[in-house]
Amino acid sequence: MEQLSFPSAHELPEIDFATLDLLPYGIIVVDDEGRILYYNAREEQIAHRRREDVLGKNFFKEVAPCTQVQEFYGRFEEAMRTAGFVANFNFEFPFPDRLREVEISLASFRKENSQLCLISVSDVTEKNLLREHIRRAERLREVGEVAAEVAHSFNNLLTVIRGNAELALTMLAQSDPARQRVAKIMKAADDGEQIVKRIRASTQHQEQPEGVEHTAVDLNQVVKDSIAFTEDYARAAQDERGARVRFETVLAEDKLSVLAHPSELREVFTNLLRNAVDAIEGEGRITVRTRTERERWHVAEVEDTGQGMDSEVQGKLFLPLFTTKGARGTGLGLATCYTIVRRYGGDIQVKSAKGAGSTFSVTLPAAL
Ligand SMILES: Nc1ncnc2c1ncn2[C@@H]1O[C@H](COP(=O)(O)OP(=O)(O)O)[C@@H](O)[C@H]1O
Ligand SMILES: [Mg+2]
Known part of the structure; x- marks a missing residue:
């Protein structure tokens, strides 16, 4: 008669695969080369793949190829070397519908004579x-x-x-x-x-x-007024730290009507222009361009030849209170710009690189 004993953690008993379909986690079982032996129902949902399409395929090469697959594969190999090893890590995965953040756990175990790995996937x-x-x-x-x-x-x-x-x-x-x-x-x-x-x-x-009503405003006029408002600020920057800023405009010939409140829009551009002035050390140029895109949108672009931003700063720009200017900054400028522009149904885009200047593009719906 066979002796009864508790299985060690490394030697899981026969898994009832049907039970795994009930779990709220994605479960994938692969062999030591990464070939998929099992794929549960939840994983089908998370990954938008059908079980019959992935069984027998290589998980790392054919099913989940992504930028971090190298790292993922490294963890898998590690888990396979150390039986029972469990690794937990998070990463972003470009599923067919969108980028999702998943938490992965790996556990390797022996079944009969093969070393297998159980991958569990939780969508966080x-x-x-x-x-x-x-x-x-x-x-x-x-x-x-x-x-x-x-x-x-x-x-x-x-x-x-x-x-x-x-x-x-x-x-x-x-x-x-x-x-x-x-x-x-x-x-x-x-x-x-x-x-x-x-x-x-x-x-x-x-x-x-209250009392702030939207009227048809000419974006070109707003841009010109905002530059006039920023001239004193630029002069102060010259007196205080020797920044020599030149303003240039390349404006659309037509009137660019947008529904807005003039003082709000002036605030948006004054904030962008002041930031541009702040970014310039020594000699520099700020160019404001306006144009119409796809007939329905008016765009005003503020480009500076200043110090630019790395991607870390770019990721936090619009957060209230984010500033790299210490006590001189409030970190409210861009947060305010963004709030106003979003309220008008528009958007602000940024293009920049460290040392290579910045361009802020404000897109607003054209008034009909
Ligand atoms: N044109 C620009 N060039 C370089 N950095 C910029 C520019 N505009 C904004 N930034 C960065 O974004 C941060 C946030 O800007 P903002 O919200 O206007 O606050 P503040 O100007 O008070 O710092 C700035 O501190 C700066 O680091
Ligand atoms: Mg500012």
């Missing part, structure tokens, strides 16, 4: 996305609190600026050239008030700010 895309959403929501709430405070103090300052500018205007003769300057101050204070309104609205209910 949603779990990780949820975690990321929560993190962002918390961050945005914090930003909202800070922003509400800033808006309050800022509003007090604006009242003083506006009040005094109005008073100064009454004291200046009609012919006084300083009138133009004061008018500029008042226009900037107006824009400031709109910003405050918007911050308040967005920190309260994420609603459309």
